[in-house]
Amino acid sequence: MTQDTIKADWIAVDWGTSNMRAWAMSASGTVLAEAGSDQGMGQLARDAFEPALLAVVRDWIDGPTTVIACGMVGSRQGWVEAPYATAPCGTLPDGLVQAPTTHPDLSVYVIPGIKQISPADVMRGEETQISGFLTRNPRWDGVICLPGTHTKWVHVSADEVVSFQTFMTGELFDTISRQTVLRHSIAADGWDDAAFSEGLDMGTSRPERLAARLFSLRAKGLLEGMSGSAARAELSGLLIGTELAAAKPYWLGQQIAVIGDSSLAKLYVDALATQAAPATQVNAPAITLAGLAAAYKRLKG
Amino acid sequence: MTQDTIKADWIAVDWGTSNMRAWAMSASGTVLAEAGSDQGMGQLARDAFEPALLAVVRDWIDGPTTVIACGMVGSRQGWVEAPYATAPCGTLPDGLVQAPTTHPDLSVYVIPGIKQISPADVMRGEETQISGFLTRNPRWDGVICLPGTHTKWVHVSADEVVSFQTFMTGELFDTISRQTVLRHSIAADGWDDAAFSEGLDMGTSRPERLAARLFSLRAKGLLEGMSGSAARAELSGLLIGTELAAAKPYWLGQQIAVIGDSSLAKLYVDALATQAAPATQVNAPAITLAGLAAAYKRLKG
Numbered sequence: 356m357t358q359d360t361i362k363a364d365w366i367a368v369d370w371g372t373s374n375m376r377a378w379a380m381s382a383s384g385t386v387l388a389e390a391g392s393d394q395g396m397g398q399l400a401r402d403a404f405e406p407a408l409l410a411v412v413r414d415w416i417d418g419p420t421t422v423i424a425c426g427m428v429g430s431r432q433g434w435v436e437a438p439y440a441t442a443p444c445g446t447l448p449d450g451l452v453q454a455p456t457t458h459p460d461l462s463v464y465v466i467p468g469i470k471q472i473s474p475a476d477v478m479r480g481e482e483t484q485i486s487g488f489l490t491r492n493p494r495w496d497g498v499i500c501l502p503g504t505h506t507k508w509v510h511v512s513a514d515e516v517v518s519f520q521t522f523m524t525g526e527l528f529d530t531i532s533r534q535t536v537l538r539h540s541i542a543a544d545g546w547d548d549a550a551f552s553e554g555l556d557m558g559t560s561r562p563e564r565l566a567a568r569l570f571s572l573r574a575k576g577l578l579e580g581m582s583g584s585a586a587r588a589e590l591s592g593l594l595i596g597t598e599l600a601a602a603k604p605y606w607l608g609q610q611i612a613v614i615g616d617s618s619l620a621k622l623y624v625d626a627l628a629t630q631a632a633p634a635t636q637v638n639a640p641a642i643t644l645a646g647l648a649a650a651y652k653r654l655k656g
Numbered sequence: 657m658t659q660d661t662i663k664a665d666w667i668a669v670d671w672g673t674s675n676m677r678a679w680a681m682s683a684s685g686t687v688l689a690e691a692g693s694d695q696g697m698g699q700l701a702r703d704a705f706e707p708a709l710l711a712v713v714r715d716w717i718d719g720p721t722t723v724i725a726c727g728m729v730g731s732r733q734g735w736v737e738a739p740y741a742t743a744p745c746g747t748l749p750d751g752l753v754q755a756p757t758t759h760p761d762l763s764v765y766v767i768p769g770i771k772q773i774s775p776a777d778v779m780r781g782e783e784t785q786i787s788g789f790l791t792r793n794p795r796w797d798g799v800i801c802l803p804g805t806h807t808k809w810v811h812v813s814a815d816e817v818v819s820f821q822t823f824m825t826g827e828l829f830d831t832i833s834r835q836t837v838l839r840h841s842i843a844a845d846g847w848d849d850a851a852f853s854e855g856l857d858m859g860t861s862r863p864e865r866l867a868a869r870l871f872s873l874r875a876k877g878l879l880e881g882m883s884g885s886a887a888r889a890e891l892s893g894l895l896i897g898t899e900l901a902a903a904k905p906y907w908l909g910q911q912i913a914v915i916g917d918s919s920l921a922k923l924y925v926d927a928l929a930t931q932a933a934p935a936t937q938v939n940a941p942a943i944t945l946a947g948l949a950a951a952y953k954r955l956k957g
Contacts, residue, residue, distance in 0.1 A: 475875035521871040526836050534835050563863030564902045570822040574776035601865045
C-alpha cells in the first residue's frame with residue numbers, strides 16, 4: 356500500500372513552534388501513515404495554516420474528516436486561539452476550539468493549553484502528552500517531567516494537573532552555547548560523561564553559582580585546555596543540576612515519569628538517579644498520539 | 657588649539673573586544689585629547705591593529721612615542737599575546753609585552769591580564785582599573801566589583817589581587833532578553849523600579865530558581881499583561897540578585913567599591929544597599945586612565 360492510497364478516519368496533529376507532525380488514524384486507533392513538515396506555527400500567518408496542513412494530509416482525506424491538533428497552533432499567534440484552561444483542572448479540558456477552514460471536508464479542532472494563575476505559568480501541547488500518559492496509566496499520582504526547550508514539571512493527582520512549573524533550561528543551553536562568549540569554548544556536538552557529572556554535581560549542590568560557573572567553562576578552556584565536548588557536557592550538567600535543585604519540591608518523594616526525546620529524557624532520568632529519585636522514561640511521540648486519540652474519542656463521545 | 661596640533665608625550669589606550677579608546681597624555685599626566693573607534697579586538701586580524709591605532713592617534717605623534725594599552729588587545733587573538741600573571745599578584749604586573757610595529761616612532765606595550773588557577777578564571781583590562789583604583793586609594797583593603805558583560809568580583813589586600821570571580825550576568829541579560837522567547841516579553845528600554853526590586857528580592861532569596869523565574873516573565877506577560885519595561889527591570893533584578901547571592905562570600909563584611917558605567921554601577925550599589933552592604937561608586941574611564949598612567953610611570957621609572 357503506498358501512502359497516496361491511505362484514507363484516514365481521522366487525523367492527529369502535533370503542531371509546535373518550529374514544525375508539525377501528522378498521523379492518519381483508523382477509527383480503531385491504528386496509525387495508518389505518518390508525515391510532517393517544517394511549517395511550524397512560528398512562521399505561519401493565520402490564513403497559512405490550512406494550506407500548510409493540506410500540503411501534508413490532503414491525500415488522506417476522502418469525505419468528511421476530523422483533525423485533532425495540539426500545541427502552539429492554538430496560541431494567540433496560531434491558527435485559532437484556544438483559551439487556556441486553568442489549573443487545577445483535568446488533563447483533557449472541555450472546549451476544543453474549532454479552527455476556521457475552507458476545505459469542505461475538513462473539521463479542525465484545537466486542544467486548549469493550561470495556565471496557572473500563581474505563580475503565573477502556561478503550557479501548550481504538554482497537556483496532551485499528560486493526557487496520553489494518564490490514558491495509559493489511569494489513576495497515576497506523581498510528577499511528570501517533560502524536558503525540552505521549556506522543560507515542565509507537573510504535579511498530577513486524581514487525573515488532574517494540580518500545579519506545574521516551567522524552566523527555560525533547554526533554551527538557555529542553546530542560547531548560552533551558541534550566542535555568548537562560551538561559543539568559543541563549547542563544541543556543537545560530542546560528549547563527556549565525567550564532565551556532565553561534574554556539572555550536575557555543581558548545579559545540584561550550589562545552584563546559586565550558575566552565572567559564575569558558566570564563565571569557568573571559558574576560563575577552563577583557556578587555562579586548562581578543556582575540550583569543547585567536555586565543556587558542552589558540563590554546561591548541560593550544570594543547567595540540569597540547577598533545575599533539579601529548584602524543582603526539588605516537585606520531585607522529592609514522588610513517583611516520577613520523564614516524557615521526552617530519548618537522549619534528553621535519558622539525561623534527566625540519570626540525573627534524578629544521582630539524587631536517589633528513580634524515574635520512568637516514556638517515549639514522547641506515542642504518548643502525544645495517545646493524548647490526541649483520547650481527545651478525539653471524547654469529541655465523538 | 658585644534659586636535660591636529662596636539663602632540664602627545666605618551667598615549668594611553670583601552671582596547672576591548674568591541675571598541676578602543678585612546679588618550680593623548682602629557683608627561684605630567686594631563687589628558688591633552690581623547691579619541692576612539694569601533695575597531696575592537698574582535699574584528700581585527702593581527703596585522704590590522706597598528707593601522708587601526710594609527711587611524712586614531714597618528715596626528716598626536718611627533719617623534720618617538722610610547723603607547724600603553726590594556727584589555728583584549730593582549731589576548732591570544734589580539735595584537736600580541738601578553739601572558740597572564742597569576743593571582744595572588746600585584747595589580748601592576750611586571751612584564752609589559754611589546755607589540756610588533758612598523759611605524760618608526762611607535763613603541764607599543766600591552767599590560768598582561770591576570771589568571772587564577774583554581775577555580776579557573778581570567779581577567780584582561782580590569783587589572784588596570786584595579787591598579788588605577790589602588791593608585792588613588794593606596795593600602796585600600798576590600799572587594800572591588802566591576803559590573804559589565806562579564807562582571808568581576810575581586811578581593812584586594814596589601815596592594816595585591818588575592819582572588820576573583822567572574823559572573824556572566826551582563827551577557828546573560830543581553831542574550832536572554834534578545835535571543836530567547838523572552839524577547840517577545842521584554843522591551844528594548846524602559847524601566848520599573850518596583851519590578852527591579854521584586855526581581856532582586858527573588859534573586860537574592862531564591863537564587864536557585866533562576867531558570868524557572870525566567871519563564872515566569874513570559875507567563876506574566878501573557879496572563880497578567882506585564883509591561884515590557886517591567887519585565888526588563890525584573891530580569892535585571894533577578895540576574896543581579898542571583899549574582900549577589902553567589903558572590904556573598906566576597907562582599908559580606910567587606911569594604912566595597914563598584915567600578916563601572918554609571919547607570920549599571922548604580923544598580924549594583926543600590927542592590928548591595930538592600931543587603932546592608934554599603935558600596936562606593938567609582939567612575940570607570942578615569943580609573944582606567946589612572947591605571948594606564950601607573951603602568952607608564954613604572955615602565956619609564
